[in-house]
Structure formats: C-alpha cells, structure tokens
Amino acid sequence: MPRRATRRFYSTDAESLARALLGATLVRTLDTGERLSGMIVETEAYLGIGDRASHAYNSRRTPRNESMYARPGTLYVYFTYGMHHCANIVCGRPDEPVAVLLRALEPLTGLDAMRRMRAPVIPSERPGASMKTSSSRPLRDWELCRGPGNLCRALAMDRALDGADLVSGVGVSVEIARRSPIEPASISRGPRIGLGDVGTWKDRPLRFWLRGSPSVSGPRLDGADGPRSV
C-alpha cells in the first residue's frame, strides 16, 4: 500500500502539512491488534510562537505542550475541557513549536471498534431503574471521527501517545500513509474553530478540509461544501 510518511514529509510549514495530510490515511493499531483507519479530511494549522491561537504562543513551553518542540513527525496529544483529547502532528523545524491539528477522518476500517470506543459510558447499571434510553441514535459511519475530540475517542488516542514519533515506526501504534496528492481544487479553507480571544488570528483561514466530505466538522450551513468555503 502507500508508504509511511517520512521525516521529510513532516519537515515543512504547518499550512503545507495541513494540506498534504488531506487524503492521507491514518492507521491506529490497538493493543488488541485491531487496526482502525480513516482518511484525513479536515486539519488546522498552528503556526508557532507568533500564532496567538497556538499553545506555543509567545514561546510558551510547559510539560503539557513539550512535545510541540520535538522533531517533525512527533505526535502532540493534549487533554482539554476535562473530557476530550486532541491530536496534532508536529512539523516545521526541530525545536520549532509548529503543528497541525487533526480534526476529522472518514472511517475506512475498524468501524466496529470505533463505535465501541464512541459508545457512551453508563454511570451505573442499576437493575430495576428505568433505563433512560439515551436519546442518542446509533452513530452513522461518517460521524465516528467527526471533530478532533471524537476522532481521538474513536481511535482510543490519549496522552499515552503524546510524544510518539510517527516516523521511526518502532513500537508505534499510529502511522500516516501518504497517498497521491489531492487536487488543490477539491480543498477548501476557512477560519479555525473554537478559538478564544486571539484577536485577528481568529479570522486567519488556517482550517482545511476536503470539499464535500460528510465527516468534516463545524457548522454546515449549506449542503454541498460543508462549512463556508473561502
């Protein structure tokens, strides 16, 4: 199949990598040996110490974001909102805290395992208690990895994977398989999602997605192209 992405592939600026990752396949191997995979359809670029929306803004370097300063091809996984994990791939040059957030995949294999991971955790199975049928209808295939938090949940990715090197491939349970380049015309871009008060950085069109994919997150105001294209 396609070959694993090389160090060179990741050694570029965030915007270029965000585009290059679209269409690539992310493969996650569980401890059980199950292989879950999906096509990357949505990414966001975080440009580094000058990017007010970045965890590394103003050279901020703490135990949490330490892996942002690692070699290109390193995984940066963080925990937020008390319940979600988000996964990034570090790029740029070594010691440069530049990264791309993985926001959505179109599931390819291991959908049953993904559905299992996404299944809500019942607080306590109380016999006799009226089972409040969680109004949640069964998840459709295309929404299993829709959104950065859901993506990590479906693929069982957490801080244990933070700092993993996607290139060496030694004992790595996550890998990126390149694919033939995507037609530039099929890529849309727009402002990043979920940012706080970051001034003008809020509007920079650093979010990229594959036009037409149902798995792309964010508000879908129209039908054909998902979020407002730019």
Add this chain to the structure above:
DNA sequence: ATGACGATTTACT
C-alpha cells in the same frame, strides 16, 4: 492553595 480557562461536544430553549 486557589481560580480561571480551555485548539470540545452535546443537549436543550
């Protein structure tokens, strides 16, 4: 020690 804050998601008015 304390408090404010999330690169989110989901449910609800």
Add this chain to the structure above:
DNA sequence: GTAAATCGTCATA
C-alpha cells in the same frame, strides 16, 4: 442561539 459537563494545567498568591 445558550449552557452544561468536567478536570488537568498554569499563572498568581
């Protein structure tokens, strides 16, 4: 549209 869930992390004291 608004709000709640939920807790690790970081800056401040």
